[in-house]
Amino acid sequence: MDNFKREIKIDADNTFLDLRNAICDSVGYDKNQMSSFFLCEDGWEKGKEITLEDMGSDSSEEVYIMDECPLSDFIEDEGQRLIFVFDYMTDRAFFMEMKKSEPGKHLSEAYCSISMGKAPAQFVDLDEFDAKSDAKAAKAAQIAEDDMDADFYGSEGYNDDEFSLDNFDEMSLDE
Numbered sequence: 001m002d003n004f005k006r007e008i009k010i011d012a013d014n015t016f017l018d019l020r021n022a023i024c025d026s027v028g029y030d031k032n033q034m035s036s037f038f039l040c041e042d043g044w045e046k047g048k049e050i051t052l053e054d055m056g057s058d059s060s061e062e063v064y065i066m067d068e069c070p071l072s073d074f075i076e077d078e079g080q081r082l083i084f085v086f087d088y089m090t091d092r093a094f095f096m097e098m099k100k101s102e103p104g105k106h107l108s109e110a111y112c113s114i115s116m117g118k119a120p121a122q123f124v125d126l127d128e129f130d131a132k133s134d135a136k137a138a139k140a141a142q143i144a145e146d147d148m149d150a151d152f153y154g155s156e157g158y159n160d161d162e163f164s165l166d167n168f169d170e171m172s173l174d175e
Contacts, residue, residue, distance in 0.1 A: 007099070007114035010071065011107040016050045017066035022110035023084060023094065027119035034088055037066070039074060040081040044095060050074065090124055 006026045010019055016037055024031045034053070038046040050064040075082075075098055085093040 004117035004119060005114060006094075006112055006116075006119075008110055009107060009113045010110035012072040012075075012101070013070055013106075014110055015067050016069045016071065016074075017052075018110050019071060020052070020066055020084070022112065023086075026112035026115060027122075029086060029119075029122045033086070033122070036085050038083040038085070040083055042081070044081060044083065046083060048074070086122060087124070092120065092124075 006023065008019065008022045008026065010022060020035060020037070021031060023029075034051075036049050036051040039048045039050075040046060048064065050066055050069050052066050054063045054065060078098055078101055080098045082096040082098075083093045084096055085091065087093075
């Protein structure tokens with residue numbers, strides 16, 4: 001999946017649902033699964049959510065539904081980043097960026113213009129996912145432990161006398 005890439009051509013007047021369907025078609029995913037888009041800043045931090053269905057969120061929050069939201073209302077500039085969460089159980093997502101806007105050009109329907117590599121599976125076995133996550137965490141912990149050698153804590157030539165309170169003339173503690 002290192003070389004996985006899809007380029008979707010879509011009209012600015014199309015909705016986020018149209019974009020979702022084009023993505024699902026390009027990777028062979030089931031369109032009946034819950035998914036969401038998140039508008040992002042440069043650091044990929046999730047912002048406003050545009051979801052497939054209203055899941056009964058807090059009434060004080062505005063809910064954006066894919067089939068009611070034209071792309072042009074949310075995506076204006078080249079470089080706009082989006083995260084498309086396609087698997088809520090494992091929080092797996094596609095990271096997307098608008099590469100080019102072509103004003104005056106209208107498309108009758110969205111389509112995939114570039115398809116490289118094999119898409120990740122839409123669903124993963126949760127036991128397998130947990131095992132891989134645990135293995136990655138254990139490996140990261142081992143690497144961190146291996147990186148902490150004697151120099152991490154200071155010189156190996158530590159001398160107890162250097163830290164003896166006997167070497168202080170006077171010591172005061174402020175409360």
